Amino acid sequence: MNAIDTHKSDAPIFAADAFRLGDEEAALIDRARRFGARVLAPRAAKHDRDATFPIENFRDMHPEGLLAICIPKENGGLGASYRTYALAAAELGRYCGATALSWNMHVCSTLWTGALADDLEMSAAERTEHNTRRPAHYRRIVEQGAIYSQPFSEGGAAAAGAAAFGTEAKPVDGGFLVSGKKIFASLSGAADYYGILCTERAEGEAASRRNTLYLAVPAKADGVSVVGDWDPLGMRGTVSRTLLMKDVFVSESELLMPHGVYFRAATSWPHMFLTLSPTYMGLAQAAYDFTVAYLRGEAPGTPPVKRRMFPTKQIAVAEMRVMLEQTKALWFQAVSEARANPTKEQVLRAYAAQHTVMENANALAAKAIRSCGGQSMLKSLPLERIYRDSRCGSLMLPWTAEICLDRLGRETLYEPGEKDD
Numbered sequence: 009m010n011a012i013d014t015h016k017s018d019a020p021i022f023a024a025d026a027f028r029l030g031d032e033e034a035a036l037i038d039r040a041r042r043f044g045a046r047v048l049a050p051r052a053a054k055h056d057r058d059a060t061f062p063i064e065n066f067r068d069m070h071p072e073g074l075l076a077i078c079i080p081k082e083n084g085g086l087g088a089s090y091r092t093y094a095l096a097a098a099e100l101g102r103y104c105g106a107t108a109l110s111w112n113m114h115v116c117s118t119l120w121t122g123a124l125a126d127d128l129e130m131s132a133a134e135r136t137e138h139n140t141r142r143p144a145h146y147r148r149i150v151e152q153g154a155i156y157s158q159p160f161s162e163g164g165a166a167a168a169g170a171a172a173f174g175t176e177a178k179p180v181d182g183g184f185l186v187s188g189k190k191i192f193a194s195l196s197g198a199a200d201y202y203g204i205l206c207t208e209r210a211e212g213e214a215a216s217r218r219n220t221l222y223l224a225v226p227a228k229a230d231g232v233s234v235v236g237d238w239d240p241l242g243m244r245g246t247v248s249r250t251l252l253m254k255d256v257f258v259s260e261s262e263l264l265m266p267h268g269v270y271f272r273a274a275t276s277w278p279h280m281f282l283t284l285s286p287t288y289m290g291l292a293q294a295a296y297d298f299t300v301a302y303l304r305g306e307a308p309g310t311p312p313v314k315r316r317m318f319p320t321k322q323i324a325v326a327e328m329r330v331m332l333e334q335t336k337a338l339w340f341q342a343v344s345e346a347r348a349n350p351t352k353e354q355v356l357r358a359y360a361a362q363h364t365v366m367e368n369a370n371a372l373a374a375k376a377i378r379s380c381g382g383q384s385m386l387k388s389l390p391l392e393r394i395y396r397d398s399r400c401g402s403l404m405l406p407w408t409a410e411i412c413l414d415r416l417g418r419e420t421l422y423e424p425g426e427k428d429d
């Protein structure tokens with residue numbers, strides 16, 4: 009067992025009073041925090057070492073209601089808002105980055121089809137279609153503990169939003185024939201349904217991003233396979249292998265959004281892509297917490313040697329605290345203002361928040377190792393795992409750290425449609 013993983017008394021990352029959280033919101037986040045400390049932390053090191061998916065964490069989330077956190081209450085879920093989910097996910101990320109990131113993939117299939125879709129413009133017919141279809145997905149999760157994942161990436165320009173997805177869905181009687189390949193399919197081999205993005209394309213039709221379909225492919229369907237090995241630097245427990253689909257028949261009832269609505273969501277609800285960041289907010293906090301405990305000689309499983317009396321350590325902790333507070337403040341603001349049709353300022357702030365969390369989580373972990381010293385990076389302690397896991401954040405499409413900077417610069421200096429002569 010990982011020594012500090014037994015920690016049971018971490019304070020909430022966002023104190024309810026200070027951040028003016030509602031009672032219900034605070035209680036849900038608290039449930040996630042306690043679950044993370046009690047259930048995720050003791051298992052994290054083993055799954056990291058073996059690069060195995062922590063399926064038992066997801067089984068244990070079911071009775072806690074955490075698989076259904078964003079499913080509307082009328083469908084048997086906990087009805088968490090975008091922000092409540094984000095704060096809860098940050099709490100899980102403190103204890104096991106890989107579980108929190110995988111949980112994000114699952115929860116987004118309910119958040120995007122739930123509260124986010126409720127906020128989107130839809131015609132009356134689309135709304136009826138969506139509200140008729142989604143309860144079946146929710147029932148699987150609420151009643152059977154089904155797990156959904158979100159394999160979008162293909163290794164080309166599609167996951168960055170720059171081209172139509174190469175995975176295609178050919179309309180056939182009663183549904184679609186789906187063929188394609190998804191790389192980095194977190195929860196591969198563990199999910200019951202792969203919530204893929206693909207391009208609906210009839211014979212002779214050109215591929216268009218407007219025809220993106222968000223579709224739940226049953227993992228057991230004929231033509232679905234998972235290939236390749238998985239031995240990465242970090243986030244090893246996500247088991248993000250390659251998903252292949254060859255002429256997989258997927259029923260029309262597996263549509264997670266009506267035709268054309270995903271494209272609308274991606275363009276009018278951009279904060280949907282900020283949902284990969286909560287995990288890394290949690291990792292940033294974990295790096296800081298570890299450092300404070302270690303320098304005080306209180307990190308469980310380490311000798312009670314204090315290092316806090318050295319001015320260099322005090323300065324390091326002070327700098328970490330400044331970086332952590334900056335990260336928390338910006339990120340909290342961004343997740344609080346997520347909505348349909350945000351202002352340009354809000355979108356730019358979301359890019360800045362994503363960039364800040366993803367880069368600072370790893371910067372904090374690096375500084376933690378430098379300040380705590382050699383013994384702190386032994387594999388018997390969680391810090392080196394936090395360091396490796398946090399390295400992955402800035403690579404996550406569509407909002408990689410580079411793409412955030414790219415858009416921030418361009419969209420600040422150019423209004424839509426503006427060109428230089």
Ligand SMILES: Cc1cc2nc3c(=O)[nH]c(=O)nc-3n(C[C@H](O)[C@H](O)[C@H](O)COP(=O)(O)OP(=O)(O)OC[C@H]3O[C@@H](n4cnc5c(N)ncnc54)[C@H](O)[C@@H]3O)c2cc1C
Nearest residue numbers: 158159160161163168170192194243248403404405408410
């Ligand atoms: C641990 C882990 C888990 C993951 N899980 C999932 C998952 O569950 N589902 C999923 O869909 N994906 C997942 N991903 C994949 C991830 O979102 C990216 O798709 C993947 O890291 C891209 O790798 P690549 O080498 O193909 O990047 P490339 O596409 O080669 O891009 C390399 C870099 O170039 C830049 N770049 C790329 N496109 C553009 C552009 N159009 N404009 C400007 N700059 C650009 C970006 O900064 C990017 O980081 C996961 C990744 C990791 C590391």
